[in-house]
Amino acid sequence: MSQQFARRMSTVHRSFIREILKVTADPEIISFAGGLPNPELFPVPAMDKAAHEVFANIGATALQYSTTEGDAGLRAIIAERYAKRGLTVDPDTILVTTGSQQILDLGGKIFLDRGDKVVIERPGYLGAIQAFSLFEPEFVTVSLDDDGPNLEELEAAFKAGAKCFYAVPNFQNPSGVSYSLEKRKGVAALCDRYGVLFLEDDPYGELRFLGEDLPSVFSFCKTKGLLCGSFSKIAAPGFRIGWVVAPQKDIYDKLVIAKQAADLHTSTVAQAIMRRYLETNDIEAHVALIRERYGRQRECMVEMIGKYFPEGVTITRPEGGMFLWVTMPDGCSSMELLDMAVRDKVAFVPGRPFYVDGSGENTLRLNFSNSDEARIEEGIKRLGRSIQSFLK
Numbered sequence: 491m492s493q494q495f496a497r498r499m500s501t502v503h504r505s506f507i508r509e510i511l512k513v514t515a516d517p518e519i520i521s522f523a524g525g526l527p528n529p530e531l532f533p534v535p536a537m538d539k540a541a542h543e544v545f546a547n548i549g550a551t552a553l554q555y556s557t558t559e560g561d562a563g564l565r566a567i568i569a570e571r572y573a574k575r576g577l578t579v580d581p582d583t584i585l586v587t588t589g590s591q592q593i594l595d596l597g598g599k600i601f602l603d604r605g606d607k608v609v610i611e612r613p614g615y616l617g618a619i620q621a622f623s624l625f626e627p628e629f630v631t632v633s634l635d636d637d638g639p640n641l642e643e644l645e646a647a648f649k650a651g652a653k654c655f656y657a658v659p660n661f662q663n664p665s666g667v668s669y670s671l672e673k674r675k676g677v678a679a680l681c682d683r684y685g686v687l688f689l690e691d692d693p694y695g696e697l698r699f700l701g702e703d704l705p706s707v708f709s710f711c712k713t714k715g716l717l718c719g720s721f722s723k724i725a726a727p728g729f730r731i732g733w734v735v736a737p738q739k740d741i742y743d744k745l746v747i748a749k750q751a752a753d754l755h756t757s758t759v760a761q762a763i764m765r766r767y768l769e770t771n772d773i774e775a776h777v778a779l780i781r782e783r784y785g786r787q788r789e790c791m792v793e794m795i796g797k798y799f800p801e802g803v804t805i806t807r808p809e810g811g812m813f814l815w816v817t818m819p820d821g822c823s824s825m826e827l828l829d830m831a832v833r834d835k836v837a838f839v840p841g842r843p844f845y846v847d848g849s850g851e852n853t854l855r856l857n858f859s860n861s862d863e864a865r866i867e868e869g870i871k872r873l874g875r876s877i878q879s880f881l882k
């Protein structure tokens with residue numbers, strides 16, 4: 491039977507996280523597993539109004555096929571928002587995509603042949619591992635320190651012939667780690683020196699609740715850089731609207747061809763509603779609200795971990811985003827801990843799926859964006875109890 495499937499499917503699995511989400515559908519379980527934004531912050535009435543206005547004003551256009559590149563007005567707004575943050579972007583270099591996840595597929599299609607070396611962070615974003623795996627590359631991993639990737643390891647990977655480095659420099663999923671300014675410059679300089687394509691995935695950059703905003707690695711890349719963004723975490727993921735900035739015309743054109751082949755274009759009606767929403771609402775005020783809420787929830791989670799987790803368990807202290815990362819003593823299995831935790835009605839994502847080399851057994855990811863402070867306190871208390879008895 492297995493012979494009916496293409497070879498590329500043999501090494502790719504269902505997302506482990508989506509499988510856990512089925513278990514955590516039980517409302518009694520406090521779940522820190524999903525990567526979900528807080529739905530209380532979705533701008534429902536404003537989107538409702540924007541949708542009505544779109545159908546009243548440009549209904550037929552919004553329901554028609556449209557260009558692959560994306561809504562010109564929406565691309566102009568994306569460029570204006572970058573300008574406010576100090577990055578000059580030509581709207582004609584922006585390709586609107588069906589979620590930023592789609593870029594990982596399109597990028598894989600245009601860059602990766604079987605066996606090509608692609609560098610990812612260790613731990614790395616599961617959705618990228620899954621998307622790239624379909625192109626059968628050789629993954630090379632670089633370890634993440636508190637301030638970003640280990641540059642010696644990165645250089646060694648580049649010397650060994652890597653084609654591309656995929657990274658999430660702001661509040662990384664899964665670890666919550668952000669690159670320091672020095673590491674950003676260092677990564678860009680190495681990519682330039684070795685002619686390696688840098689694919690920067692930045693869905694969380696605007697969700698900084700502590701410290702100073704830093705320029706993207708992309709902004710330091712002189713040669714081959716791509717910058718991906720998304721409305722998923724600053725407005726709502728259900729629209730499935732992301733984008734990529736691709737200043738190199740040959741790369742942009744190839745991405746457009748791959749997108750045409752994949753889905754012709756991103757939903758016209760979704761783009762029209764998002765554009766109307768952005769034109770008639772103060773998105774910056776909305777993002778400030780999200781930052782404030784997530785900041786409080788992260789604060790609460792860190793405090794509760796201090797109170798309820800046993801000695802010997804360490805965590806990252808993210809300055810933004812939606813996740814923090816827990817490391818238990820060597821030899822502890824977070825997969826085994828999960829069984830115990832679910833019985834105690836709390837869930838998380840074990841770290842191992844984020845490692846392509848099968849390591850990370852003693853690590854786990856906690857999401858703090860999708861639970862209020864009362865649930866965080868109760869959930870961390872339960873998890874602390876599970877870890878305590880597990881370590882005994």
Ligand code: PMP
Nearest residue numbers: 525589590591615663720722732
């Ligand atoms: N990249 C990273 C690092 C993510 O965490 C996510 C969402 N889980 C995505 C890309 C995909 O986001 P979307 O397709 O909703 O824009």
